[in-house]
Amino acid sequence: MVTVFGISLPALMGQLLIGLINGSFYAMLSLGLAVIFGMLRVINFAHGAQYMLGAFFAWFLLRYAGIGFWPALVLAPLGVALVGVVIEKVLLSRIYNLDHLYGLLLTFGLALVIEGLFRHWYGTSGQPYSIPSTFQGAFNLGFMILPKYRAFVIVASVIVCLTTWLLIEKTKFGAYLRAATENPTLVQAFGVNVPRLLTLTYAIGAGLAGLAGVLAAPVYQVSPLMGQNIVIIVFAVVVIGGMGSIMGAVVTGYVLGLVEGLTKVFYPEASSTVIFVIMVLVLLVRPAGLFGKE
């Protein structure tokens, strides 16, 4: 059997695959966080709760309306985006003039409320959500078995990240976003409805979290705790990438997923802390993050 540093190739590739899957979710979630922070200057601690809502909305659609994975992939993120609109309009829009800390505290409280409610209603054990029939089974690549759905998640996350990047870098809407990040008053003086832009941005960020949640539902279980578990890692990813940097969020998300996977192979004891160790090192050497502006 082929081995790499004493580890069998299938085992190594298997862990790298898990790392890449996790990295796909880190990238999608940190992308939403970066978009929201870049424009609203709000550290959206409710992002994990919105990811969990996406998974639950997909589960609700299936269980109560018989609506399957593919329509849910569109409907659930839209539902989460709508929740985002309400949160932005009712709560966040009132605190833009205050210190960033208030946004963090408000969204943190909101996450506790949303997750608490779902824990109260559905417990912590998690609900199953099956893999869509199209993606049942696996590809045999010779050196490893690649489950079809996991391959789909990786491809889908790359498409989501690329589409979001194109939206921000190559469209008029993206130009408004980038300009309003620097000088919202001037952009508004040009005739752009910046308050609406803020609402839309938060809705897009929340929708991205919701989309990640739907994609995660068949991989992990649909559980009220799923957001809590991932959001801390995602925040570390965003800090390492550079707060507000789209490119930083995406690249760091994938790379750290792979690093975490490799750590599981070579030094499993450190696999749950490696990302935070990297965060500390990056903060010491480059406080603005790897892709952030100093």
Add this chain to the structure above:
Amino acid sequence: MTEPLLQVKGLQAWYGESHVLHGVDLQVHRGETVTLLGRNGAGKTTTLKSIMGVLRKRQGEIRLNGKDLMGLPLHQIAYAGLGFVPEERGIFSGLSVHENLMLPPKVADGGFTLDEIYHLFPNLAERRNSQGTKLSGGEQQMLAIARILRTGANILLLDEPTEGLAPVIVQRIGDVIRALKAKGMTILLVEQNFRFARKVADRFYVMEDGHMIDTFTADELEGRMDSLNETLGL
């Protein structure tokens, strides 16, 4: 005389608790270039920002083409026809020259086409893919003015367009303003550089301590030089 394009009456404005404009009146007629003169801190920029709505704590009457602007949210004021070029130019570092140019939405028909803009500002055409803030100060000023010309705004509010620029660039900005005047553009200019202002303006207002203390036409300028020397410290 015809109805003014821009009519400001009894404009008062505050920065926080500080009362900085005390009942400013001014009028700008279609096709005119009007300059606000005054020393540092006289309230010229504040007047411009209050008219544009960037400074929200204000009272009085501001009408453009007879339309009341006071109650409008900031983004709707641009659609009434005001085009704002701020003192700090407001070039976005994350956007290319071309993206900066295309950023403000068109608020009315009749703005300059991209070809006309690049003809008027050939430097911008050459550097269209450069990052906006990589331009020289003069080029950034050109870009700030060009950006508003595209929108179809019917009056330009220019805040200190020559500030910090080399004489040769100041002359170029003067040429641009004269070209805009020749096209019938209406301009309200705030300027400390009196020698520049006297070459381009049709009419002047003089401000001191948040009040308008004098107004006169370009033809009356010579007769006002003594009082201007005293007020502006020329």
